[in-house]
Amino acid sequence: MEHTRSFRFFNRGPSQAARLVFFSLLSLLLLFVDARFKYLEYARHILFVPVNALQNLATLPSKLWHESGKYLVTQTQLVQENEQLRLNITKQAAQLQQLQVLQAEAGHLRSLLSVQQRAEYPMQLAEIVSVERDIFKRKLFLDKGSSANVLAGQIVIDETGVIGQITRVYPWVSEVTLITDKDHTVPVQVLRNGLRAIAFGSVGAGEIALRYTPVNAEIEVGDVLVTSGLDGTYPPGLPVARVTQVERNPAYPFARITCTPLAGVDKNRQLLILTGLPKLPARPEAEVEKVISKPRKFPRKAP
C-alpha cells in the first residue's frame, strides 16, 4: 500500500514545503499577536474547556491514589492527629488572645494618628488545581474563575504571607503568577525600619531578590519584608519574605540581597484570594491624569 502511494509523495513534494511555510507563518503570527496584544484570550478560553477536561482526566489516577490514602488512615493516626490539632488550637487560642489585644492597641494608635483605618479584606478560599508545566515560569491554577467573580490583579495569600497575583482568569479556573516568578515584582518595606524596596522574583529556585537597593541601605539578614501597598495593587502590611543573604560589594552601585518567601509558595493546597482591594484615594486619579496628559504635546491646548 505504501509502495503504490510513494509516487504521489514526490508529486506532493513541494506542497509539503508550502504547508510548512503556511503553518509556520500562522504560528509566528499567533506568537506575535499573543505576545503583543491580548486579542486571543477569548479563543484560549474556549479551547481551555475541553483541554481542562482532559487534564483532569490525566490527573485522575494520582487524585484517586491520594483520596484512597485518605480513606485508609488508621485509628492511631487519627487519634494522634486529633491530639496534635487540639494542642495547636490551645496554642493558637493564646496567640489569638494576644492578637486581639494588639489589634485593639493598634487601632487605638492609628485613630490617634488619624491614619485612615485599614479595612479587613474580604477573602475567598480557593484550591490549587494544577501547577505550571514550564519549569521556568512560576505559576499555578486555582479552582475559582470568573464565575466566582475572581478578577485579574487580585492578590493570593496563604496564612503566612503573599503567594502571588492573579494574572489570567478563565470561566472556572484562574492563573496565579507567584512572587518568585522572574517577571513579577512586589513593592515592599522592611518591617524593622520602614525602608522601601522592590522585590523581584528570580530565575533561580524559589527566591526573591531586592534589586536597585543601594549598597549602604540598612538591611540585615533576618529582616522581614512586608508589602508597602504603594502600588495600589497589593494591600499594605502583608508579609512577603525574609532576607537571607546580603552582599555589599563597593564595586557595584547596588547591593545583592536575596530573600526567601515567608509564605509556602510551593507547599499549600488551599489559598486565599483577597477580593476587596484597599482603596487608595490619591493614586488612581494621578494615574488617569498621567494617561491623559501623555498624548498632549502642546501644553497650551490643555483646557
Next chain:
Amino acid sequence: MSESAPNSREFLSASSGSFIAGSMLIALLLNWLPWQGWWLALRPDFVALVLLYWCTHKPYRVGIGMAWMVGILADVADASLFGQHALAYSVLAFGGVVLHRRVQMFDLRQQTLQVFPLFLLSQAIYAVVHWQLSGHMVWEYFISSIFSAALWAPLTLMLQSLRRPRTHSAQQ
C-alpha cells in the same frame, strides 16, 4: 521482526483514524500528567514522539496540519503563547514527512540517530521563543530531546506490535 531485518516489510493492518487519534490522545494525557521540577525537565515529549511516528509511517494521514492543531491544544494546556508548540510540532512533522522514506529504511538504532536531530530542532524552537521573550537562553530545554530520542525505539516497537494483525503475532 522489523528491528532485526530492516528492509523486510511486514504486513501491518491499515491503522484506522480512531487508532491514530487514540494514540495522540494518550500521548497528550502523558504530557499532561502532573510532572514537576526536574522530572519535567527530563520528561520526553510524548506528543512529539507519537506525532513523529505517524508522520514517518503514515505521512499521508498525519501531516503538518494535524501537528499544528495538536500544538495549539498543547499551547492552551501549558498556558504558553499561542503558536509556540504549534510551530515546533509543524517543523517536526515536516521533518518527519520529508524524511519518512529514509527513516523507514533504517533499523531502530539508526532511526534513533535520525530522529534525534528532529527532536533537537523542535526543542530549539521552544528555546528560541523563550529567548526572544525573556532575553536569556535556557539550555535545559534540550535535555528532554535526548530522552525523547531514547524512547523512539520502544515506542515504535509498541505501536508496530499494536498495528500487527492478531493472527500473525502468534507466529512471530
